Amino acid sequence: MVVKLLHEKGLKAEHAYTAAFASIGLSVASWYASLKAEPAGTARADRWGIFIGEWAPTFFGLGLALANYERDHDRHHSTTH
Incomplete structure (x- = not known):
């Protein structure tokens, strides 16, 4: 699973959300x-x-996937420890 691998490498939902908002700003800056x-x-x-603006939905989707994984991962670890 890609989301699990990214999470294990240290990527968090907030990183993906930050990248999404940055890509929106970069889209406007590159256009200008x-x-x-x-x-x-x-x-x-x-x-x-x-082109650059199309990155934002991908990063938002990745952020949502990571947030769901983090929530489920934390819930699983809190019940097993």
Whole structure:
């Protein structure tokens, strides 16, 4: 299970949520930077913003999966110890 492996490597739900919010901010920043720095204009800026913005739902989903795993893991350990 990927979530178990990530949890064992030290990744927590709050890390995934932080990455999700950071990707939202990075999406806006990359859109703005691309709009100002590249001659391709709005179309390319929009593509950069959308590309990075698509990371947020993945990180939120991963955060939810980790939160559920952590809750179940903690519940299991509290009843067995």
